[in-house]
Every structure is written in C-alpha cells, then in structure tokens.
Amino acid sequence: MIRHIVMWTIRETGTPRGKLEAMAELKSKLLALKEQIREIRNLEVHFNSISAPQDNFEVILESEFASWTDLETYRKHPAHVAVAEYVKNIRQSRAVIDYEC
Numbered sequence: 001m002i003r004h005i006v007m008w009t010i011r012e013t014g015t016p017r018g019k020l021e022a023m024a025e026l027k028s029k030l031l032a033l034k035e036q037i038r039e040i041r042n043l044e045v046h047f048n049s050i051s052a053p054q055d056n057f058e059v060i061l062e063s064e065f066a067s068w069t070d071l072e073t074y075r076k077h078p079a080h081v082a083v084a085e086y087v088k089n090i091r092q093s094r095a096v097i098d099y100e101c
Contacts, residue, residue: 001041001101002065004074007057009092022090023047023059029083030061036079039070057095071098 010026013019027045034043042064048056065071074080087094 006061
C-alpha cells in the first residue's frame with residue numbers, strides 16, 4: 001500500500017473567517033475526489049488544532065493507494081488537477097511525503 005500525505009499552510013485572506021472558508025472549501029473539494037477517482041482506497045482531510053503554534057501546517061491530506069501506478073493515475077486525473085489548481089491559489093506552503101507501507 002502507498003500512503004500519500006500532503007500538508008499545507010493557507011495564505012492569510014485579510015480576515016480569519018476568509019481563511020477558514022478557504023480551508024473548508026479545500027476540504028470539501030478533496031473529499032469529493034473519493035467519489036471521482038476509483039484508485040483512491042482511503043482519503044481523509046484534517047485541520048490542525050486552533051491552539052497549535054502559528055508556524056505549523058494547517059491542513060493535512062492523508063490518502064492511500066494500492067500501488068505507485070494508482071498514485072500516479074490519481075495525480076494525473078482531471079479532478080485532482082483541478083483541485084491542485086485551487087490549492088495553488090490559496091496555499092502559502094506545502095509539504096508532501098509518499099511511502100510504501
């Protein structure tokens with residue numbers, strides 16, 4: 001099994017509510033991928049605790065795939081590409097790790 005983990009910090013929008021709305025929309029878009037891409041075995045999205053230090057990542061995507069080929073199919077899928085474009089517009093930073101377990 002392949003685990004694909006992505007973490008983001010989200011750009012400030014001028015208001016705390018705007019940032020939270022962007023995070024909620026991101027979560028909704030990511031969760032919708034489960035219904036659109038059959039190669040996804042599991043997908044979860046979580047937000048960091050409000051009490052976490054400010055320099056911590058704020059959103060985490062944890063997903064699982066049966067193989068490296070399935071992960072690559074996911075990366076190239078048009079639904080994923082569309083979400084990735086959305087993320088580019090709201091993220092400040094990003095970290096990714098993929099590993100076999």
